[in-house]
Amino acid sequence: MNVESSTNQTQQSAMMAMLASFWFEFRQNKGALYGLIFISILAFIAIFADFISPYDPIEQYRDVLKLPPIWAEGGSWAHILGTDALGRDMLSRMIYGSRYSFYIGSIVIFFCLTIGIVLGLLAAFNRGFIENTIMRLMDIILAFPSLLMALALVAVLGPSLENAMIAIAVVFIPHFVRLTRAQALAELGKDYVASSRSMGASTFRLMFINVLPNCMAPIIVQATMSFSSAILDAAALGFLGMGAQPPSPEWGTMLADARQYILSDPWMMGVPGLAILFTVLSINLIGDGLRDALDPKMKTAKG
Amino acid sequence: MSETMKNVNAKDPILSIKDLSVSLPARADRPFAVENMSFEVYPGEILCIVGESGSGKSMSSNAVMGLLPKPHVNIASGEILFEGQDLAQISDRQMQSIRGSKIGMIFQEPMTALNPVMKVNKQLEEVFNSHHLKLSKKQVKAKIIEMLDDVGLPDPSIIGNSYPFELSGGQRQRVMIAMALALEPKLLIADEPTTALDVTTQAQILKLIAQLQDKHDMGVIFITHDFGVVAEIADRVIVMQLGKIVEQGPAEQVLNRPEHPYTKKLISTVPSLTAKKKEPVTADVVVSVKNLFKTYGSGKKSFFGAPGRVVHAAKDVSLEIRKGETLGLVGESGSGKSTVGRCIIRLHESDSGVIDFHGQDLLSLTDKEMMPLRQHIQMIFQDPYASLNPRRKIGDIITEGPTIHGVPKAESWKKAEELLEIVGLDKYALKRYPHEFSGGQRQRIGIARALAMSPKLLIADEAVSALDVSVQAQVLQLLDEIKTKMDLAMLFVTHDLRVAAQVCDNIAVMRLGEIVEYGPTYEVFTNPQHEYTKSLLEAVPGKEWVVPELVFD
Numbered sequence: 001m002n003v004e005s006s007t008n009q010t011q012q013s014a015m016m017a018m019l020a021s022f023w024f025e026f027r028q029n030k031g032a033l034y035g036l037i038f039i040s041i042l043a044f045i046a047i048f049a050d051f052i053s054p055y056d057p058i059e060q061y062r063d064v065l066k067l068p069p070i071w072a073e074g075g076s077w078a079h080i081l082g083t084d085a086l087g088r089d090m091l092s093r094m095i096y097g098s099r100y101s102f103y104i105g106s107i108v109i110f111f112c113l114t115i116g117i118v119l120g121l122l123a124a125f126n127r128g129f130i131e132n133t134i135m136r137l138m139d140i141i142l143a144f145p146s147l148l149m150a151l152a153l154v155a156v157l158g159p160s161l162e163n164a165m166i167a168i169a170v171v172f173i174p175h176f177v178r179l180t181r182a183q184a185l186a187e188l189g190k191d192y193v194a195s196s197r198s199m200g201a202s203t204f205r206l207m208f209i210n211v212l213p214n215c216m217a218p219i220i221v222q223a224t225m226s227f228s229s230a231i232l233d234a235a236a237l238g239f240l241g242m243g244a245q246p247p248s249p250e251w252g253t254m255l256a257d258a259r260q261y262i263l264s265d266p267w268m269m270g271v272p273g274l275a276i277l278f279t280v281l282s283i284n285l286i287g288d289g290l291r292d293a294l295d296p297k298m299k300t301a302k303g
Numbered sequence: 304m305s306e307t308m309k310n311v312n313a314k315d316p317i318l319s320i321k322d323l324s325v326s327l328p329a330r331a332d333r334p335f336a337v338e339n340m341s342f343e344v345y346p347g348e349i350l351c352i353v354g355e356s357g358s359g360k361s362m363s364s365n366a367v368m369g370l371l372p373k374p375h376v377n378i379a380s381g382e383i384l385f386e387g388q389d390l391a392q393i394s395d396r397q398m399q400s401i402r403g404s405k406i407g408m409i410f411q412e413p414m415t416a417l418n419p420v421m422k423v424n425k426q427l428e429e430v431f432n433s434h435h436l437k438l439s440k441k442q443v444k445a446k447i448i449e450m451l452d453d454v455g456l457p458d459p460s461i462i463g464n465s466y467p468f469e470l471s472g473g474q475r476q477r478v479m480i481a482m483a484l485a486l487e488p489k490l491l492i493a494d495e496p497t498t499a500l501d502v503t504t505q506a507q508i509l510k511l512i513a514q515l516q517d518k519h520d521m522g523v524i525f526i527t528h529d530f531g532v533v534a535e536i537a538d539r540v541i542v543m544q545l546g547k548i549v550e551q552g553p554a555e556q557v558l559n560r561p562e563h564p565y566t567k568k569l570i571s572t573v574p575s576l577t578a579k580k581k582e583p584v585t586a587d588v589v590v591s592v593k594n595l596f597k598t599y600g601s602g603k604k605s606f607f608g609a610p611g612r613v614v615h616a617a618k619d620v621s622l623e624i625r626k627g628e629t630l631g632l633v634g635e636s637g638s639g640k641s642t643v644g645r646c647i648i649r650l651h652e653s654d655s656g657v658i659d660f661h662g663q664d665l666l667s668l669t670d671k672e673m674m675p676l677r678q679h680i681q682m683i684f685q686d687p688y689a690s691l692n693p694r695r696k697i698g699d700i701i702t703e704g705p706t707i708h709g710v711p712k713a714e715s716w717k718k719a720e721e722l723l724e725i726v727g728l729d730k731y732a733l734k735r736y737p738h739e740f741s742g743g744q745r746q747r748i749g750i751a752r753a754l755a756m757s758p759k760l761l762i763a764d765e766a767v768s769a770l771d772v773s774v775q776a777q778v779l780q781l782l783d784e785i786k787t788k789m790d791l792a793m794l795f796v797t798h799d800l801r802v803a804a805q806v807c808d809n810i811a812v813m814r815l816g817e818i819v820e821y822g823p824t825y826e827v828f829t830n831p832q833h834e835y836t837k838s839l840l841e842a843v844p845g846k847e848w849v850v851p852e853l854v855f856d
Contacts, residue, residue, distance in 0.1 A: 191690035192700075195749075198648050199704035199756065200677035213694040 032289020116176025323381035407483030534845030631807030
């Protein structure tokens with residue numbers, strides 16, 4: 001019994017030590033730390049939007065159209081960030097909009113990871129025809145400018161947020177396939193894989209139990225970076241009217257709605273624009289920090 | 304040798320190190336890489352520094368060259384006197400002018416030490432240019448040809464015009480030596496310069512270094528882990544352990560009458576080159592390989608019309624291994640010895656031939672039919688760092704095989720505990736990860752993993768080549784115990800003839816995919832028939848040195 005508990009303790013302490021060293025490395029990157037704080041606050045806002053938001057995001061207050069934010073002349077405490085052209089409360093729309101960002105990022109990354117990893121592993125394990133087919137297909141997707149490709153896909157599928165996410169995922173998948181394949185090929189050459197093979201391990205076992213865990217570090221970094229790109233691309237599609245449709249308070253769509261007032265009421269574009277900027281920046285900073293902590297090979301030299 | 308010794312001591316030392324300590328960063332396993340080290344190097348002598356990995360032997364030479372990985376590792380105290388200057392005190396700039404011109408250095412990996420995208424000529428030119436010697440282009444060119452000729456390279460002008468990848472390992476190392484000696488340094492530091500080379504090439508390079516040292520009357524610091532090499536070329540020897548010098552003296556004395564217990568232990572673990580006469584094994588044949596062929600590459604032209612290249616890794620290979628027998632498969636790199644092992648276990652598909660395992664031809668089986676047979680043939684790999692999955696616990700690694708073959712988890716874990724005990728590890732190791740273990744311990748884990756399948760045939764692919772000599776001895780002993788206890792047949796693939804002489808019952812010598820000599824170990828070592836075998840045996844470093852029988856007090 002003593003033995004059992006002591007091994008459990010050593011195991012726990014080993015886990016703690018690994019986490020501690022990860023956190024130590026991550027913390028070295030101040031930018032990543034600030035990014036993490038910003039994203040944590042944003043996540044909190046997104047989760048508790050129902051309680052935080054002062055108004056309903058799509059209710060129109062006809063008596064206060066285009067009200068400026070509190071710091072500008074004519075601002076009012078009733079609508080801290082002002083109202084848009086239809087009298088909807090900007091703050092509430094921003095708060096609900098953060099939900100869309102996380103929704104888009106998570107779903108896109110989920111598809112990218114599952115499909116990208118499976119295709120990448122398939123390519124790495126089946127050199128020859130299957131590999132060539134998969135990789136050339138990916139090359140073709142990569143040959144198109146990504147936003148143009150996404151636009152074309154949405155045009156075919158029909159403009160909606162869900163279709164925009166599918167289009168963005170399709171555009172991003174090749175990066176994951178390439179990365180997974182390259183990582184898996186490097187691991188396949190190692191003797192631990194040969195050992196498993198010589199024991200008669202099935203391909204499935206080799207792929208997911210032996211090889212994949214050793215490929216994860218750079219894939220996680222790529223996923224983080226793509227998370228922000230997905231938000232950005234979704235905003236771009238929204239701005240072009242191909243993403244989330246009005247009246248949903250998605251940040252890119254809000255930009256599109258405010259476009260015609262850019263000269264008269266610039267805050268209407270400024271607020272969602274800045275929100276997108278800081279969110280994407282924070283996630284990229286986190287990605288950099290993760291890279292330093294998880295994947296020392298890709299670390300950039302510090303000058 | 305004793306005569307040169309006298310001459311040597313009459314002169315002043317070129318380099319004298321006094322009380323040198325090199326500090327390591329705070330999180331390292333010991334405070335100093337090198338502690339209170341003092342020694343001298345005289346002109347015209349070869350001083351060997353020998354020790355196991357982590358003994359600080361390379362750090363001491365890096366300190367002399369000013370190549371310590373600063374700022375983490377620093378000279379804490381002591382003097383490095385070279386031509387009346389203390390190298391520990393001078394600036395980086397001053398050091399640069401000494402490096403290369405007065406002290407030359409050769410490294411272990413000739414491929415990484417040469418710039419891969421620069422022709423040999425250019426790299427040699429750089430040596431001259433960086434020291435502002437004011438030689439004309441013509442003079443430099445003539446000098447380069449002379450140097451390349453000096454290190455025994457044929458056609459210096461052709462070699463000079465090649466890129467490093469066009470040269471063989473031995474040629475590259477010769478170029479490295481030419482570079483190091485370009486400006487006729489007084490001191491040459493050679494850090495394991497032959498470790499990455501084949502045994503015949505190694506013999507040539509060792510001879511070359513000794514010749515050049517004699518010709519230029521240099522002092523040479525030769526760092527190595529191999530006592531055979533020490534016996535081959537050393538005038539004086541320094542033995543290091545954990546950053547401290549434990550013994551120093553003339554080579555003859557240290558090798559044959561060592562005093563310090565650590566030196567004794569190291570020397571006693573060096574396998575002797577003389578094979579013992581063994582009773583021939585007459586038990587049942589476990590595996591017999593007949594006419595095995597395997598080629599790499601294809602004869603087809605590539606898409607752009609470049610002709611395909613074919614390498615014969617196995618050409619008409621036939622051998623058999625009996626129960627309780629160890630067959631040594633020896634040869635230099637590229638001889639196809641590992642390929643044969645991997646073909647038997649079907650990690651590589653063979654082109655043609657028969658591998659008869661207990662009456663079944665393994666090569667004619669489909670993957671599915673092969674599956675139940677896989678547990679009978681197991682492999683131990685060379686690199687203990689790459690052969691264990693870093694993301695899985697030792698327990699999962701050892702029980703993977705049995706799990707695949709349907710053994711219940713509780714049972715296989717219980718067996719894994721027993722196996723760890725057999726290979727000399729604590730059973731708590733099961734819940735830990737590979738990175739927590741040393742190279743020797745990992746190799747034990749690899750052995751436990753192979754044994755978990757209760758194999759009948761064990762293929763050891765250079766299983767002890769990456770290990771320090773004392774650890775090597777332990778692992779070899781463990782393998783021998785296991786073999787006897789479990790009555791295994793073993794295919795022992797190695798390039799090290801000393802190890803083969805001690806371990807194997809029979810020996811097959813391979814060259815370019817062919818077995819050129821095959822017979823009982825004792826016969827092959829005492830009376831080699833084939834020219835190639837003779838040249839291999841001739842090239843073993845320190846072959847004239849008989850490892851002494853030491854008495855431990």
